[in-house]
Amino acid sequence: MQEALKLETRLIEAIIRSDCESLNALIADSLIFINHVGQRVTKTEDLAMHASGQIHIEAVTRESFDACEYSGCLVVNTCLSVTGTYAGQSANGRFHYLRTWAKTDKGWQVVGVKSSAA
16 A cells, blocks of 8 residues: 555656656556546646646645555555646546556556546
């Protein structure tokens, strides 16, 4: 569980800073991400939104966290309170994330995410 918490903390810090270099390292090229409105978002699209400023996260507060570790895989269930903007519009809210991390040849990377409004 400690490994999952460290990885999630690194990911959230990179998201808040829109640190595309760190995000690129932490997210697998084959990412499957379904956002809270049911849209599929690729890694390329996600990084482009951060690079352009279309996504701007001001603060994230972790409300809950649970993780299970399997051979070469971490499954994380977390609830986050997010303050920020998306395409110039307020994107504040509480969101549940079910995130899957896999041990790849590049280290631990997010391979799957499903988010929903809390």
